[in-house]
Amino acid sequence: MAPGDLIELGAVRGAYGLKGWVRISPFAADGVVLENVHRWWLLRDAEPLELTVQEVKRHAESILAKWAGCESKEAADTFKGATIAVARSDFPAL
Secondary structure, eight states, X not given: XXXXXXXXXXXXXXXETTTTEEEEXXXXXXXXXXXXXXXXXXXXXXXXXXEEEEEEEEETTEEEEEETTOOSHHHHHTTTTOEEEEEGGGSOOO
16 A cells, blocks of 8 residues: 655656666655655555665766566566655654
């Protein structure tokens, strides 16, 4: 069950490389929350899907992320167009 305080922070633009990395366009210029929180929620047509982010990197104005269960370019491409959200209660302290 998804938390009730989800905040949309970026959009999935597609795969990056061949090993399941995903390119995210953050809605905020700094993308600091996405870089520091490792529990994300994928928002698509169905119920939000909880993601356990294993690694995050900055790449120009994008964020690259690798999460559990996404191991190939084809798998990463299936998420294209989805939105990434984080629970407000998981945000780092100011």
